[in-house]
Amino acid sequence: MKIEIKIDEGCTETKIIVVTSKVTEEVNEIVKRLSSEQPQMIAAFKDDQATMLDPTQIYRVYASEGKVYAETESSTFLLRLRLYEAEQRLAKCSFVRISNGEIVNLKKVKGFDLSFVGTICVSLSNGTVTYVSRRYVAKIKQLLGL
Template identity: 60%
Template sequence: MEIEIKVDNSCKEPKIIVMTNEVTEEINNLVKRISQVAPQMMIGFREGGAEIIEQEKISRIYAENGKVFAIADGNTYTLRLRLYELEERLNKNYFVRISNSEIINLKKVKNFDLRLTGTICVKLDDGTVTYVSRRFVTKIKQILGI
């Protein structure tokens, strides 16, 4: 793929033009990535107040007892969105679902222990240990290039 950037002082807003002889899967993926809006704001609730949570500070998001929680900078926040809604809002380059009830930030992973048969043990920077469910092991291995 060839990339060309032109600087034009009369240009008021950036403009992207894709020139191709056919629309391929690669072109469709490129257009999707370019047109994605910036990650949306996250609001968490704790101690009776609402706080803005920066996505890069979140280590994990999980569902428990019918509620959804996020761990960010050592604090636990209650979220009012469901996991599938959060999955759409989170930066897909860093966040990955590891089970039906949990999403982790790959930037906050200390290591992956692959010794267990059928699952993967994940250790996060904050000391939390969690597990990839069997259903998501193949997806995680693909992401990790294993």
């Protein structure tokens, strides 16, 4: 596959042209990725005040005491979504489920510690440490190519 970029100072809108001899699964996947909409903002609440969170700000989303929270660099917000709903909305943004009660943003992961038997320790770049449950270890290892 060749990729070509042309710079045109008079261009007002980005245009993508795909040239191919036939429509293949690879072409369909490229078109699907390019045409998918931008990540949606997520409404989050703290101290009776609503805030719109960009998915790139979120480090992890977790359930605790029947409520769902989103953790960012500076604070933790309450979400009015179920965990599976948050997972569906954030799936395109590099989020992955690591346990029944938590999903993490892979772009915010500092490292994975594989020295623990039966689980994986996940260190996030904001200092939070969490663990992959045994049920999800194989999935995470496959995702990481281990």
